[in-house]
Amino acid sequence: MPAFNTLDDLSADSRVLVRLDLNSPIEDGTPQDNRRFERHAETVRELAEAGHRVVLLAHQGRPGRDDFTSLGGHAEILADRVGRDVGFVADTYGDEALEAIDALDAGEILLLENTRMCDDELPEASPEEKAETEFVRTLAPLFDAYVNDAYSAAHRKHASLVGFPLVLPAYAGRVMETEYEANTAIATREFDGPVTMVVGGTKATDVIGVMDALDDRVDRFLLGGVAGELFLRAAGHPVGRDVGEMDLFDEQWERNRELIESVLDERGDAIRLASDLAYEGPDGERAEVPVDDIGEKETGYLDVGATTVADYEPAIRESDAVFVKGALGVFEDERFADGTVGVLDAIAETNCFSVVGGGDTSRAIEMYGLSEANFSHVSIAGGAYIRALTGEPLPAVETLEAAAERRRD
Incomplete structure (x- = not known):
């Protein structure tokens, strides 16, 4: 069980400051609805229905980037998801914000402006330093309690x-509670049967670190994506290299070569590599080639092939737990979704404990009509999920645990 307090411990009739993570894709200046709104709406709705006065903090983008915008549109999406009005004020801790907070009645909800528009928010610093900022010192006295629901930003x-x-x-x-419990399960739970991890995506550096950290907790790794190609390269195949204007492989190979070769040498019997790869043929259709038939990499490989999927499925179906980090192919293009969707289908049909991690991979569930109910947990976290898997600390979780410890004392 987590060492922090949850909403079950919250006193009635509180004025509550709640941190969400509503960071979303921005198209033509407008935030796009996604799984984060739906998940956080559960926490916000529960607090409002219990009669708390609910004030929300969230961020969007970073200064200098195209997706750095106001949260006015986010309030509208969240209101639809919560089923209640969500007020918005284009201020975070100035007079306008303070007046709006003071005017709240029981059960009302207010979203404050993008926290990253405050100078005090972004620089990484110790909790003690952050607690002394004007941002925190101004807002905190107005509230009875603080709720952190932003697990995906907990790192x-x-x-x-x-x-x-x-x-x-x-x-x-x-969200914080369920994400923490699911994402730490690989380290904290005991499983009766094999534990399998599906490893893919484009950020090979992250997942290779996960493989190294979890070598004693995972019985087999099923590889695809960029990491899969880099391991094939380490195994002597002429893939895992940049071709044309591609810039995915060579830099990550140089950075991780020794670790890849070490993991492959020490855990080779636990690592399953693709036996065939898919690419865009001359006619624009999906084409596949056995890895052993590749003499030189001349094109980008965009998915694992059908034989690989057939090889991976039995390993999944006999597992007691399956953790997914990264897609096996470019599933956003339907031609190259077979690997990712094939593996997710096998997991969905298997009575195992399953966690699908990372925003990109979880999108495939929605895109291809799979049901979230067929997975134990679909995570909305990226960086925090990686940290949980590798056992690295999550500062926002640690501060919640410290707060609970202080109350017990």
Whole structure:
């Protein structure tokens, strides 16, 4: 069980400051609805229906980037998901924000402006330093409690994530609670049968670190994506290299070569590599080639092939637990979704404990009509999921645990 307090421990009739992660794709200046709104709506709705006065903090993008915008549109999407009005004020801790907070009645919800528009928010610093910022010192006295529901940002040391738990009674929201329990299961739970990890995506550096950290907890790794090609390269195949204007493989190979070769040497019997790969043929259709038939890499490989999927499925079906980090192909293009969807289908049909991690991979579930109910947990976290798998600390979780410890004392 987590060592932090949850909403079950929250006193009635509180004015609550709640940190969400509503960071979303922005198209033509408009935030796009996604799984994060749906998940966080559960926490917000529960608090509002219990009669708390609910004030929300969230971020969008970073200064200087195209997706760095106001949260006005986010309030509208969240209101639809919660089923209640969500007020918005284009201010975070100035007079306008303070007046709007003071005017809240029981059960009402208010979203404040993008936290990253505050100078105090972004620089990484210790919780003690963040607790002393004007941002935290101004807002905290207005609230009875702080709730962190932003598990996907829990690896950051930003003021809204680690400052408030030092000066307010602090609790985990429902997203924080469920994400933490599912994503730490690989380290904390005992499984009766084999534990399998599906490893893919484009950020090979992250997943290779996960493989190294979990070598004693995972019985087999099923590889695809960029990491899969890099391991094929280490095994002596002429793939895992950049061709044309591609810039995915060579830099990651140089950075991780020794670790890849070490993991392959020490855990080779646990690592399953693709036996065939898919690419775009001359006619624009999907084409496949056995890895052993590749003499030189001349094109980009965009998915694992049908034989590989057939090889991976039995390993999944006999597993007691399956963790997914990264897609096996470019599933956004239907021609190259077979690997990712084939593996997810096998997991969905298997009575195992399953966690699908990372926003990109979880999108495939929705895109291809799979049901979230067929998986134990579909994570909305990226960087925090990686950290949980590798056992690295999550500062925002640590501050919640410290807050709970202080209350027990």
